[in-house]
Amino acid sequence: MSGFKEGFLWGGAVAAHQLEGGWQEGGKGASVADVMTAGAHGVPREITDGVLPGKNYPNHDAIDFYHRYKEDLQLFAELGFKCFRTSIAWTRIFPNGDEQQPNEAGLQFYDDLFDECRKHGIEPVITLSHFEMPYHLVSEYGGWRNRKLIDFFVRFASVVFERYQHKVKYWMTFNEINNQANFHEDFAPFTNSGLKYQPGEDREPVMFQAAHYELVASALAVKAGREINPSLQIGCMIAMCPIYPLSCAPNDIMMAMNAMHRRYWFTDVHVRGAYPQHLLNYFARRGFELDITEEDRAALKQGCVDYIGFSYYMSFATKATEDNPQLDYDESKSLVSNPYVQKSDWGWQIDPVGLRYSLNWFWDHYQLPLFIVENGFGAIDVQESDGTVDDQYRIDYLAAHISEMKKAVEEDGVDLMGYTPWGCIDLVSAGTGEMKKRYGFIYVDKDNEGNGTLNRSRKKSFAWYQKVIASNGENL
Numbered sequence: 001m002s003g004f005k006e007g008f009l010w011g012g013a014v015a016a017h018q019l020e021g022g023w024q025e026g027g028k029g030a031s032v033a034d035v036m037t038a039g040a041h042g043v044p045r046e047i048t049d050g051v052l053p054g055k056n057y058p059n060h061d062a063i064d065f066y067h068r069y070k071e072d073l074q075l076f077a078e079l080g081f082k083c084f085r086t087s088i089a090w091t092r093i094f095p096n097g098d099e100q101q102p103n104e105a106g107l108q109f110y111d112d113l114f115d116e117c118r119k120h121g122i123e124p125v126i127t128l129s130h131f132e133m134p135y136h137l138v139s140e141y142g143g144w145r146n147r148k149l150i151d152f153f154v155r156f157a158s159v160v161f162e163r164y165q166h167k168v169k170y171w172m173t174f175n176e177i178n179n180q181a182n183f184h185e186d187f188a189p190f191t192n193s194g195l196k197y198q199p200g201e202d203r204e205p206v207m208f209q210a211a212h213y214e215l216v217a218s219a220l221a222v223k224a225g226r227e228i229n230p231s232l233q234i235g236c237m238i239a240m241c242p243i244y245p246l247s248c249a250p251n252d253i254m255m256a257m258n259a260m261h262r263r264y265w266f267t268d269v270h271v272r273g274a275y276p277q278h279l280l281n282y283f284a285r286r287g288f289e290l291d292i293t294e295e296d297r298a299a300l301k302q303g304c305v306d307y308i309g310f311s312y313y314m315s316f317a318t319k320a321t322e323d324n325p326q327l328d329y330d331e332s333k334s335l336v337s338n339p340y341v342q343k344s345d346w347g348w349q350i351d352p353v354g355l356r357y358s359l360n361w362f363w364d365h366y367q368l369p370l371f372i373v374e375n376g377f378g379a380i381d382v383q384e385s386d387g388t389v390d391d392q393y394r395i396d397y398l399a400a401h402i403s404e405m406k407k408a409v410e411e412d413g414v415d416l417m418g419y420t421p422w423g424c425i426d427l428v429s430a431g432t433g434e435m436k437k438r439y440g441f442i443y444v445d446k447d448n449e450g451n452g453t454l455n456r457s458r459k460k461s462f463a464w465y466q467k468v469i470a471s472n473g474e475n476l
């Protein structure tokens with residue numbers, strides 16, 4: 001008998017900006033994703049000052065889900081999905097972010113989409129902010145460095161909770177809110193928080209300030225959602241890459257612990273409604289004076305999440321070095337390669353056991369239900385002349401991860417709600433903006449340059465995942 005609970009949420013995950021396209025349709029405004037060009041492995045995406053002529057912005061058209069969602073949901077239904085995780089593009093509802101009234105055409109689009117899901121018995125699982133905040137909030141307000149964004153976000157959240165409360169039960173506030181722990185690079189601060197740093201600016205306190213405002217906004221949204229409808233389940237969303245010590249040298253162990261503190265304190269605030277003492281001590285040591293009011297602290301306490309959603313793709317490793325006596329973690333410098341695991345073509349370390357470890361880590365720390373809302377293998381797929389794609393490597397990756405997830409549930413007793421592999425249909429990569437970094441069970445005919453018919457077809461992994469769901473995870 002399978003240990004997965006009754007009603008286990010098997011499905012797939014995407015984000016609005018990575019598949020919808022239709023970037024100006026139905027009154028939609030420009031989001032941060034709309035000003036990011038295509039990059040590649042080792043070539044960062046360029047963040048432009050608004051939309052400039054002659055640049056390639058892959059999210060503008062993406063895979064045209066905006067017009068093709070009925071066909072795509074038909075395929076998800078054929079896969080046997082119990083749920084479908086996507087996001088509501090904030091810019092369809094509030095094109096600039098600071099309006100008083102929502103845009104009805106945008107609201108109608110998601111009504112239609114959720115109705116279509118329900119028609120197939122598929123439960124929508126919705127992220128409120130998935131790397132697609134209104135660009136206007138960046139250019140006019142400086143992104144989340146500005147406290148005013150709390151009100152804008154809570155207004156957006158309240159409008160969609162009110163509107164969709166009878167169609168959507170499962171929600172998450174900020175996607176991978178902790179990516180910005182990597183504040184030395186430009187990508188995460190911009191996609192998480194709409195932050196553009198000035199040359200020479202001390203980035204770290206700005207990141208902590210933005211994250212604080214987001215955590216307050218998240219808590220106020222949770223509170224508002226509960227007031228609108230107490231049956232809503234509202235979670236957080238954390239990017240989990242567990243950080244191992246490279247060796248058992250005591251200082252390597254401490255370095256890994258500090259690194260985990262610096263990357264995962266966000267979860268403490270979401271779950272417990274308060275900052276961990278180690279972080280307050282770190283702020284004091286570094287002399288960071290953040291705008292954290294008594295009112296904020298009260299809000300955090302009143303908006304603790306119902307569950308923890310997280311992504312898992314890879315694990316990291318770190319070690320202590322002599323030039324770092326306080327064992328501070330700097331994600332752009334502190335990571336080392338793990339000699340015991342393989343890497344994907346994009347350098348992501350493949351570590352199925354790390355998923356079991358992560359499930360146990362979250363469960364031991366927080367004792368809240370867990371939801372794996374992203375996991376998957378970005379790879380270059382080759383379409384044969386007959387249209388088929390033999391993606392055995394993807395099947396191998398997912399089967400190995402599901403098998404470890406089963407052990408976490410059956411042997412370790414972790415409370416797991418569901419599993420939604422990332423990019424169930426090929427879409428635009430967030431990190432590189434490429435189409436050729438594919439995750440799907442469904443192949444989409446489109447290349448990095450934007451050419452292709454956009455036709456959908458089933459890969460080998462499609463029939464495999466169909467069996468996994470039908471057998472509730474027994475048939476891997």
Ligand code: P53
Pocket residue numbers: 015018131175176239311313374378422428429430431432437
């Ligand atoms: P792509 C970094 C590390 C882990 C997850 O990523 C990440 C990132 C950001 O690139 O993002 C999540 O497309 C994110 C999705 C994203 C997916 O992982 O870079 O929530 O939007 O597409 C995979 O291969």
